[in-house]
Amino acid sequence: MFGGTFAPIHNGHLRLAIELGERLGLARVHVVPCGRPSHRSAPEVPARRRLHWARLACAGEPRLLVDDREMRRDGPSYTYDSLAELRAELGAGTPLLLLLGDDAANGFHTWHRWREIATLAHLVFVERPYEPPAPAAELAAFLRGRRAGAPQALQRQSAGLWLAVSIPQLAISSTRIRRLLAAGRSIRGLVPEAVIADLTTEDIRLLTHEEDPIAE
Numbered sequence: 433m434f435g436g437t438f439a440p441i442h443n444g445h446l447r448l449a450i451e452l453g454e455r456l457g458l459a460r461v462h463v464v465p466c467g468r469p470s471h472r473s474a475p476e477v478p479a480r481r482r483l484h485w486a487r488l489a490c491a492g493e494p495r496l497l498v499d500d501r502e503m504r505r506d507g508p509s510y511t512y513d514s515l516a517e518l519r520a521e522l523g524a525g526t527p528l529l530l531l532l533g534d535d536a537a538n539g540f541h542t543w544h545r546w547r548e549i550a551t552l553a554h555l556v557f558v559e560r561p562y563e564p565p566a567p568a569a570e571l572a573a574f575l576r577g578r579r580a581g582a583p584q585a586l587q588r589q590s591a592g593l594w595l596a597v598s599i600p601q602l603a604i605s606s607t608r609i610r611r612l613l614a615a616g617r618s619i620r621g622l623v624p625e626a627v628i629a630d631l632t633t634e635d636i637r638l639l640t641h642e643e644d645p646i647a648e
């Protein structure tokens with residue numbers, strides 16, 4: 433499972449899902465746009481638009497499955513709930529992995545039922561530019577003794593291990609994209625062409641609302 437706000441989805445997200453899918457031999461990567469974030473303010477742009485862009489971005493990548501479960505549930509979107517559903521669908525014996533960029537990992541100890549998340553799935557931490565890994569002390573203590581010796585170990589048990597993975601880094605964030613859009617600048621090369629082509633004036637207005645135009 434790879435979750436995010438995806439406001440909008442960008443090539444950093446896409447490469448993470450593709451690279452890890454290939455490297456770890458994953459049958460599927462569920463790309464799960466967050467319905468209503470619980471630990472940050474909700475994006476102005478509607479959930480159905482973020483979902484649509486995720487579908488456009490992942491089209492033609494057979495391993496990537498855009499999963500709208502967090503948009504179908506009411507209330508705040510908790511990763512725990514999504515993983516519990518996936519676990520029930522997969523059964524107890526199938527490995528399930530949660531893919532997290534380092535910024536998400538650094539705040540992971542504040543997530544709803546985070547310890548239980550780590551028993552429902554393996555945790556895979558992915559390097560992210562400008563976000564050195566800095567796990568909170570309680571997360572570091574929890575992770576001690578649970579490191580997967582090799583990626584193959586994640587296939588031998590269904591949950592409970594963690595692994596850090598480096599992939600070629602792309603210094604792209606949705607924030608930077610929104611700030612470029614706010615400045616009327618191009619986002620070509622950062623966001624899939626199909627998503628760029630789909631952006632309406634109203635989408636750009638909502639994405640850039642309260643965003644400072646980039647100054648660089």
Ligand code: ATP
Pocket residue numbers: 435436437438439444445448531532533534535536558559560561602603604605606607608
């Ligand atoms: P924002 O700038 O609005 O915070 P974002 O670019 O961080 O957005 P999210 O939707 O919040 O995107 O991120 C979803 C997941 O993707 C997180 O686990 C995050 O760490 C990871 N991620 C986002 N961009 C990258 C990137 N360039 N490289 C690696 N991981 C990334």
